[in-house]
Amino acid sequence: MNPLSSIRQALRKRIRRFFDRRSQMESESHLDHRRLYILPSKAGSGFLVLIFALWLLATNFENNLIFMLCFLLAAFFVVTIHFTHGTLSGLRVKPVRAQSVFKGEAAAVELSFSQPRARRREQVLLRFAGGESQVITLEKAGDTFVTVLAPTNRRGYLDPGLLTIESVYPAGLLRVWTYIRFRFDGIVYPAPVPDRARTSGRRGTGEGHYSGSAGSEDYVGLKTFETGESLRHVAWKQYAREQGLWSKQYGDSVDSRMWVDWEDYAGMDTEQRLSRMAWQVCECEAAGKVYGLRLSGTDIPPNRGSTHRQKALRRLALYGIDDKPGAADETS
Amino acid sequence: MKRPDWQLSRNGLFWVLSAFSAVVALHLEHLPPWVTVLAGLCILWRVLEYRGMVPFPPWPIRAVLVAGCMVGLTMWYPTLLGLEPMLSMLIAGFGLKLLEMHHKRDAIVLVYLAFFAAAVNCIFTQEIPDFILVLLTFVIATSALVSINQPKSRGFSMGPSGIALKMLATALPLMLALFLIVPRLGALWSIPMPKNQARTGVGDTLSPGEFSNLVGSDELAFRVRFEGETPSRDRLYWRGLVFSEFDGREWTQADFFGPDQPVLNRSNNEGIVRIGEPIRYTITMEPTHRKWLFALSTPATPEPGIHRIRDSRLVSVDRISMRRNYEMRSWLDYRLEPEGLHPYRAELERSLPPGSNPETVRVAREWARETPGVEALAERVLQLFNRSFVYTLEPPLLGTHTVDEFLWQTRRGFCEHFAGSFAFFMRAAGYPARVVGGYLGGEIHPTENFVTVRQYDAHAWAEVWIEGRGWIRVDPTAAVAPERIESSLADLFRNEDGFLADSPLSLLRFRNIGLVNWIILRRDYLDYAWGTWVLGYEHQQVEFLKGLLGRVTLFRLSLLLLVAAGISLLPYLVMRLINRQRVKPDPRDALIRQFCEKMARAGLPRKTGEGILDFARRVSAEHPGVESDAMAIADVYVAQRYDNRFPQQIDELRKRVKRFMVPPRK
Numbered sequence: 001m002n003p004l005s006s007i008r009q010a011l012r013k014r015i016r017r018f019f020d021r022r023s024q025m026e027s028e029s030h031l032d033h034r035r036l037y038i039l040p041s042k043a044g045s046g047f048l049v050l051i052f053a054l055w056l057l058a059t060n061f062e063n064n065l066i067f068m069l070c071f072l073l074a075a076f077f078v079v080t081i082h083f084t085h086g087t088l089s090g091l092r093v094k095p096v097r098a099q100s101v102f103k104g105e106a107a108a109v110e111l112s113f114s115q116p117r118a119r120r121r122e123q124v125l126l127r128f129a130g131g132e133s134q135v136i137t138l139e140k141a142g143d144t145f146v147t148v149l150a151p152t153n154r155r156g157y158l159d160p161g162l163l164t165i166e167s168v169y170p171a172g173l174l175r176v177w178t179y180i181r182f183r184f185d186g187i188v189y190p191a192p193v194p195d196r197a198r199t200s201g202r203r204g205t206g207e208g209h210y211s212g213s214a215g216s217e218d219y220v221g222l223k224t225f226e227t228g229e230s231l232r233h234v235a236w237k238q239y240a241r242e243q244g245l246w247s248k249q250y251g252d253s254v255d256s257r258m259w260v261d262w263e264d265y266a267g268m269d270t271e272q273r274l275s276r277m278a279w280q281v282c283e284c285e286a287a288g289k290v291y292g293l294r295l296s297g298t299d300i301p302p303n304r305g306s307t308h309r310q311k312a313l314r315r316l317a318l319y320g321i322d323d324k325p326g327a328a329d330e331t332s
Numbered sequence: 333m334k335r336p337d338w339q340l341s342r343n344g345l346f347w348v349l350s351a352f353s354a355v356v357a358l359h360l361e362h363l364p365p366w367v368t369v370l371a372g373l374c375i376l377w378r379v380l381e382y383r384g385m386v387p388f389p390p391w392p393i394r395a396v397l398v399a400g401c402m403v404g405l406t407m408w409y410p411t412l413l414g415l416e417p418m419l420s421m422l423i424a425g426f427g428l429k430l431l432e433m434h435h436k437r438d439a440i441v442l443v444y445l446a447f448f449a450a451a452v453n454c455i456f457t458q459e460i461p462d463f464i465l466v467l468l469t470f471v472i473a474t475s476a477l478v479s480i481n482q483p484k485s486r487g488f489s490m491g492p493s494g495i496a497l498k499m500l501a502t503a504l505p506l507m508l509a510l511f512l513i514v515p516r517l518g519a520l521w522s523i524p525m526p527k528n529q530a531r532t533g534v535g536d537t538l539s540p541g542e543f544s545n546l547v548g549s550d551e552l553a554f555r556v557r558f559e560g561e562t563p564s565r566d567r568l569y570w571r572g573l574v575f576s577e578f579d580g581r582e583w584t585q586a587d588f589f590g591p592d593q594p595v596l597n598r599s600n601n602e603g604i605v606r607i608g609e610p611i612r613y614t615i616t617m618e619p620t621h622r623k624w625l626f627a628l629s630t631p632a633t634p635e636p637g638i639h640r641i642r643d644s645r646l647v648s649v650d651r652i653s654m655r656r657n658y659e660m661r662s663w664l665d666y667r668l669e670p671e672g673l674h675p676y677r678a679e680l681e682r683s684l685p686p687g688s689n690p691e692t693v694r695v696a697r698e699w700a701r702e703t704p705g706v707e708a709l710a711e712r713v714l715q716l717f718n719r720s721f722v723y724t725l726e727p728p729l730l731g732t733h734t735v736d737e738f739l740w741q742t743r744r745g746f747c748e749h750f751a752g753s754f755a756f757f758m759r760a761a762g763y764p765a766r767v768v769g770g771y772l773g774g775e776i777h778p779t780e781n782f783v784t785v786r787q788y789d790a791h792a793w794a795e796v797w798i799e800g801r802g803w804i805r806v807d808p809t810a811a812v813a814p815e816r817i818e819s820s821l822a823d824l825f826r827n828e829d830g831f832l833a834d835s836p837l838s839l840l841r842f843r844n845i846g847l848v849n850w851i852i853l854r855r856d857y858l859d860y861a862w863g864t865w866v867l868g869y870e871h872q873q874v875e876f877l878k879g880l881l882g883r884v885t886l887f888r889l890s891l892l893l894l895v896a897a898g899i900s901l902l903p904y905l906v907m908r909l910i911n912r913q914r915v916k917p918d919p920r921d922a923l924i925r926q927f928c929e930k931m932a933r934a935g936l937p938r939k940t941g942e943g944i945l946d947f948a949r950r951v952s953a954e955h956p957g958v959e960s961d962a963m964a965i966a967d968v969y970v971a972q973r974y975d976n977r978f979p980q981q982i983d984e985l986r987k988r989v990k991r992f993m994v995p996p997r998k
Binding site: 043046047050053054056057059060061062063064065066067068069070071072073074075076078079080082083094096097110112122123135137143145168169170171172173 | 436441444447451455466478481482495500502506507511516654867870897901904940
C-alpha cells in the first residue's frame, strides 16, 4: 500500500500505546470533560476549509452578507463542539458481566450505560481495538445494557484493552471520544488444540468414548447454567417456566476417570501444552467422563460437570499468571 | 479501518437532494437553461436509481456527460474565468456527482459545495428577501449535514431540520459578535464581477425619451442620510452626469481625459469658491455598473477612489458593481469657475453641430441681439416655456431637428426636452451652456433622517456660465411645471399611464392608502438600515465598536466574544436546569432504592444489572431470616410496577419497605 497509510497506521499505533499506558483499570467510568477528548473529524477539517473559502470570497468581494454566512458557519462549528461533547458527557459506563471464552473467540461483554435524565444520544460507537464496532442510541433515563464483542488474543484474565467510545453526532464535524480500560470478570481460556494422539491419558479407561456424542446421550440431570456452556444444553423448558437458567447434563455410566496431565505433553512449550490440555478437558467433559487436572504441582481432583470444567479451564487459563486481573499483559 | 456506517442513509439522500435543489433554485437566473435542465435530470435520475428503477450510469456515460458539460460551458461563455461560468461549473459538477454518490463522504462534500454555492448568490443580489432565501438554503444544507450523521434506520424525516435549526439558532449570537468585530481586510486580489445586468438608471447619453422611460421604474437609485437637517426638496439636485457634447440629437459627456480634464484629487478645490458651512451626508448607492456618482453641488469627499473632474462630476475609480456607501460634504452655496473658462472649455461648451436646428439658431441669435445679457435671455426663454409649453410623460415623437420641432411645433415634453433645448438655445445665442443629468428630490422619510431616491426621480436640467458668477443651475422644468420641483413626480403623475409602467403592481401606486404608505415607509427604513448596518457595515465598524466598548482593545473584543458565546449557550443550560426539575423518579423506584440501601448497609449491595427478584433471592439465601419479607417486597414491587392488573397501592410497598428489619451483618 502507499507509504503514507503505513505511516498513518504507525502513528495511530503509537497514539494508542500512549493511551494504553496512561489508562488504568477501572470498574466504573463517568464521562465528563476530564475524560472526553474532542477534535475536528476529517469532515470537520473540510468544514474549516469551507469556512476559509467563504472568508476569502467575502473579503475579495467585500461582501458583508458572505461574511455573515461565513461567521454563521464558524459559530456553528463552535457550538457543535458543545453539542457533540454533550453526546457523551454525563454518561456513566460500567462493565456488567463478561463471557469467558477460548482465546481467539470474541467475548461478549455487557456494559451498562446510565444517564441521570432522559436524553437522546444517537450514534454512539463502541469498539475494542481490533474488534467490531457497534453503534447504539441511548434515550431513556437510567441504565441501558449493551453487549459488545471483545476480541481475545491472550489467555488469562479477559483484558480486551482500551474500549473506544466515540461519537460525531450531530453534525459530524467533531469527534468526541474516550478510551476506557475496564476490569472484567471474564477469563480467556487457552485456545483448544485437538491432539487425538494423546487422548488416552495415563490412567484413562474410557477409550472409545472420546468421540463423545454416543456416550453422552443419556440425560443425567439439571445443573445451574454457567457462562461459557453450550447453549444447546440449556434447559429451555425450565427457563420458560421462570425457574431459572439451568443446563441439562448428559453422561453415561461408564467409569471413565482420567487425568489431563501436564506431563503428557512433554517437549512442547507452555502455550502448546495448555491448549492441548484445554481441548482434552472439553473432550472429557463432552464425553461425560470424570477427569482430573494435573498442572505442575497443583491438582484438581477428578470430577465432572460444568463447574468442574470451568475450574479446570480457569486453572489452565491462569497458569503462570498472577492471581490479579490486569497483570496478564505484563507477561507478554 | 472501515466504519460500519459508511453508506449514505435514505434520509441523508433526501436532504442532500433537497439542498441541491434549493441551490439550483436560488441560482435559476444565473445559470444557462441547459445547466438547470441537467441538474433537474440528475436529481430525477438519482431518485429513480434510489427507487430501483434505473441503475447508476456506468462510467463511460458519466465521462461523456462531464466532457459534454465542459464543452457546453466553453461554448456558452466567452471566457470561463467569470463568476457565472464558475458557478455553472460548480452546479453542473454537483449534479453529476449526485450520480455517483453512495458514500457519506461524497455526500458531505456535496453539502459543503451547497453552502458555498448558496453563499455565491449574495454576490449577485443583496436584497433582504434574497438573503432570507440564502439563509433558508443554509438551514436545508445544515439539515442535510445532520441527516447524514443520523442512524441509517430512519426513514424520511424532518427531524434533522429541527436539530439544525436549534444549532444554528444557538450559533446566532456568536455569529453576530464575529460579524461585529472581525476586521475587513479589503479585496486581496482582483476578482471577476458579475456581468453587467441591464438596470434602469440614468444613462451616459441624453436623448429625447431617455428620462421619461425611467419614470416607469420604482427601482431604488440610492439613499441618503443627512447628518444634520435635511435640506428642502427644491435644493436636492443630485448632480451626476454633465453632458457637454451635442451631435444634433444626443447629448454626451465630455471625455474624462480631454486636454482640459485634469483629474483633480479630492482635496483640490481648483476653480471652486465655497461659501459657508457644508452639509454632511452619506449616500448608499445601488449598483449601476457605471463609474459615476451622485452628489449635491459642490461636493467634496474624504473617500479614497473617488475623483472630481473639471466639470465637477464625481467619478469612481471602479465601477459600482455592488451597493456602495460614500460619505460626502457639499457646499450648497458656491461659485463654480467664476474666474473664466479655459479656452478649450469655452469652445466646447458653446459648440453646436453645424446645420443642426437652423430655426432655433436663427431665433436665438435674434433674441440675443434683442435681449443682451445671459440672465435676461434665460429669463425670456423660461417665460416662453412657462407660457406655452406642457409638461408631460408622453411627449410626441420628434424628427431630425429635435430642438426645432420641440420649441416651435409640439411644445410638449419631459425634463430632458426642456433641459436640452434650453442648453442648445443658450449655446446658439453664444453663451456656454450644458445639460446636467441626475435625480431631483427623492422621498424624505417623515421620521427617520434619510431620503430615498428612486429611478422615477431622474431629472435633467441645465447649467449656464455667467462671467463673474460661474456656472449657474437653471431648471427649465421648473418654469413649466413648478409643482415638479416642490412635490414628487409620483404625486404629479400618479394617474398617468407612463408612471410605473414597468411595475404595475408596485405598492407605490397606492400610496394614497394610509396603511400602504405606512408599509412603504417601514420597508424603506428597513432597507436603509440594511444597507447601512449590514451591507456597508465596514464603514460603521470602528465607530460602532468604539461606542459599544468604549475603547477598542484586544481584551474588550475577546470579552465581547465570550459574552456572545455565553449567550449562545445560555438557553441550552437553562433548558438543562428545567429538565432536571421535570424528571422525577418513580416513587416505587425510590422505595426500592431505600430497600437496596438498607441491604447495602447490611453488607449486601445490589449488583449492577441485577434484577430485583434475583436480588431478593440472593438476600434470602444469605439471610434466611428475612426471606419472606424480602421476597414480598420484590413481588409487590414487580407486580405494581410492571403488571397493570394490580391495584396501584403504593402504601403497601412503602409499609413493607419501612417495616423491613435489616438483618445483622454476617
